[in-house]
Amino acid sequence: MSKTAGIIVIGNEILSGKTRDENSLYLVRELRDLGVDVRKVSVIPDELNLISNEVREFSCSYDYVFTTGGVGPTHDDLTMDGVASAFNRRIRRHPDLEATLRQYYDQDIIDANLRMADIPEGARLVGAKGLWFPVIAVENVHIFPGVPEILRRKFERIKEMFREAPFHLREVYLRADEGRITGILHRVLADFPDLLLGSYPDFDNPAYSIKLTLESKDLAYLERAQALLLEELARIQLRPLNAV
Amino acid sequence: MSKTAGIIVIGNEILSGKTRDENSLYLVRELRDLGVDVRKVSVIPDELNLISNEVREFSCSYDYVFTTGGVGPTHDDLTMDGVASAFNRRIRRHPDLEATLRQYYDQDIIDANLRMADIPEGARLVGAKGLWFPVIAVENVHIFPGVPEILRRKFERIKEMFREAPFHLREVYLRADEGRITGILHRVLADFPDLLLGSYPDFDNPAYSIKLTLESKDLAYLERAQALLLEELARIQLRPLNAV
Numbered sequence: 307m308s309k310t311a312g313i314i315v316i317g318n319e320i321l322s323g324k325t326r327d328e329n330s331l332y333l334v335r336e337l338r339d340l341g342v343d344v345r346k347v348s349v350i351p352d353e354l355n356l357i358s359n360e361v362r363e364f365s366c367s368y369d370y371v372f373t374t375g376g377v378g379p380t381h382d383d384l385t386m387d388g389v390a391s392a393f394n395r396r397i398r399r400h401p402d403l404e405a406t407l408r409q410y411y412d413q414d415i416i417d418a419n420l421r422m423a424d425i426p427e428g429a430r431l432v433g434a435k436g437l438w439f440p441v442i443a444v445e446n447v448h449i450f451p452g453v454p455e456i457l458r459r460k461f462e463r464i465k466e467m468f469r470e471a472p473f474h475l476r477e478v479y480l481r482a483d484e485g486r487i488t489g490i491l492h493r494v495l496a497d498f499p500d501l502l503l504g505s506y507p508d509f510d511n512p513a514y515s516i517k518l519t520l521e522s523k524d525l526a527y528l529e530r531a532q533a534l535l536l537e538e539l540a541r542i543q544l545r546p547l548n549a550v
Numbered sequence: 551m552s553k554t555a556g557i558i559v560i561g562n563e564i565l566s567g568k569t570r571d572e573n574s575l576y577l578v579r580e581l582r583d584l585g586v587d588v589r590k591v592s593v594i595p596d597e598l599n600l601i602s603n604e605v606r607e608f609s610c611s612y613d614y615v616f617t618t619g620g621v622g623p624t625h626d627d628l629t630m631d632g633v634a635s636a637f638n639r640r641i642r643r644h645p646d647l648e649a650t651l652r653q654y655y656d657q658d659i660i661d662a663n664l665r666m667a668d669i670p671e672g673a674r675l676v677g678a679k680g681l682w683f684p685v686i687a688v689e690n691v692h693i694f695p696g697v698p699e700i701l702r703r704k705f706e707r708i709k710e711m712f713r714e715a716p717f718h719l720r721e722v723y724l725r726a727d728e729g730r731i732t733g734i735l736h737r738v739l740a741d742f743p744d745l746l747l748g749s750y751p752d753f754d755n756p757a758y759s760i761k762l763t764l765e766s767k768d769l770a771y772l773e774r775a776q777a778l779l780l781e782e783l784a785r786i787q788l789r790p791l792n793a794v
Binding site: 319320323324325326327330331334335337338344347348349350378379380382414417418419456473483484485487488495502503504505506507519 | 665700
C-alpha cells in the first residue's frame with residue numbers, strides 16, 4: 307500500500323478567485339513522483355474552526371498532511387492557531403525561531419513580526435539546516451506558506467523524507483467512442499482489481515479521442531494488465547494510436 | 551447574507567497530477583461575479599463512498615453545490631451513483647435523455663452510451679432549452695462534466711439563476727512590512743466586523759509589497775471602512791501606492 311496524503315489549501319483569496327492556487331498542483335505532482343498517493347485536496351477559508359476541523363480530519367485520514375497559506379503576521383493568518391487547536395495544543399513562542407527573526411529584522415523588529423515564531427507547542431522544525439526558516443510540523447501535518455516560490459523552496463529541501471516506491475504509468479491512446487470500450491475496461495479490472503485505470507475522453511483533439519492510463523507500483527502486474535487490455539482491444543479491431 | 555456554494559471536483563486524474571483542474575477556478579470566479587460566496591472546494595477520487603459522503607455533507611452545508619467530473623460511460627464515472635446514494639435515491643433511465651442520446655448516436659448506439667441517461671430518480675433537467683444535454687440537478691446539487699469547454703458552455707447557459715447582489719471590492723497597495731500594519735487591520739475590523747479584509751504580501755514585486763483587499767456587499771459600509779483604513783495608515787505615514 308502507498309502512503310497517502312491530503313492537502314489543505316487555506317485562503318479566502320483562492321475561494322474568491324483573486325488568486326489562482328498554484329500550490330496544490332505543484333504538491334500533487336511532486337508527491338506523485340515521490341510515490342505518494344494524494345487522496346484529497348481541500349480549499350478552505352481563513353477561519354479558525356474550519357482550519358482546526360479540517361486539519362484534525364485529514365490528520366486521522368492520511369499518512370501525511372500538507373497545509374499551504376495562512377502563515378504570517380496578520381489577522382487572517384490563522385493556520386498555526388488552527389493546527390494547534392486541532393491537536394489541543396497551546397501556541398508557544400519558539401526560541402530558535404525568535405532568534406532567527408530577531409537576527410533578520412535586527413533593530414526594526416516589532417511585536418507583530420515575532421508572531422511568526424509562535425507555533426504549536428511541541429511542533430518540530432523540519433529542514434532547519436539549509437533553510438532560513440524551517441518547515442513547522444505537528445504530528446503528521448506539515449505547514450507551508452502560501453507564497454509559491456517559498457513553498458517550493460521549502461518542499462524541495464525536505465521532500466526526500468517522503469519518497470517511496472514509484473508509480474509506473476502506461477498510456478494507451480485510442481480513436482473510438484468511450485462507450486465501445488466500457489466492457490473491456492470492466493474485464494481488465496475484474497482480472498486486475500488493483501490496477502489504477504483511468505479513461506479520459508478528449509473531444510477536441512484531432513490525434514485521439516480517448517486516453518487510457520494504467521498505473522501500478524508493481525511493474526510486472528502493470529505489464530500483464532496492459533497485455534490483457536491490448537488483447538481485448540485487438541479482439542474488437544481497436545489498435546492503439548501510440549506504440550506500446 | 552450571501553448565498554454560499556461548495557464545489558466538488560471529482561477525478562483521480564487531478565489528484566495524481568495528470569490533469570490540471572481548470573474548472574474550480576472558473577466556477578469560483580464566475581460565482582464570485584454572481585455575488586455567491588464559495589466556501590469550500592474539494593478534490594476527491596472516483597470512489598463511490600467518498601463522492602456520496604462529500605455530496606451529502608456539502609449539500610447540508612451550502613446553498614448551492616457544484617460537482618465536476620465523473621460523468622460518462624466508463625467504470626470510473628461514478629458521480630451519478632454517488633449523488634443518488636447521497637440522497638438515498640435510485641438511478642433511473644430518464645426518457646428525455648434517452649431520446650436525446652438515441653437521436654445523437656442513431657443506429658450506432660450501444661448500451662454503454664445509454665448509461666448517460668441514467669440519473670438519480672427525481673433529478674431535474676436544468677437549462678434543457680438551448681443545451682444539447684441539460685445540467686442534471688438533485689436538490690441543491692448541480693452536476694457538471696469534467697471537460698472544461700462543456701462545463702463552461704453549460705454553466706454559461708444557466709448561471710443567471712444564481713445571481714444576486716454583487717460584492718464590491720477595493721484594493722490598497724502598500725510598500726511596508728506586513729507586521730507594521732497588523733494593529734491597524736485589527737482596529738478596522740473592530741469597527742467593521744463584517745468587512746472582508748485580506749492582506750497579501752508579495753515578496754517579488756518591485757511595485758508593492760502588500761496588497762490589501764476590502765470587500766462587502768454594502769457599498770456605503772465598504773467606503774466607511776476604507777476611509778478609516780486610510781486615516782489609520784496616514785497616521786503612521788503610510789500612503790497607498792495606488793490612487794484610491
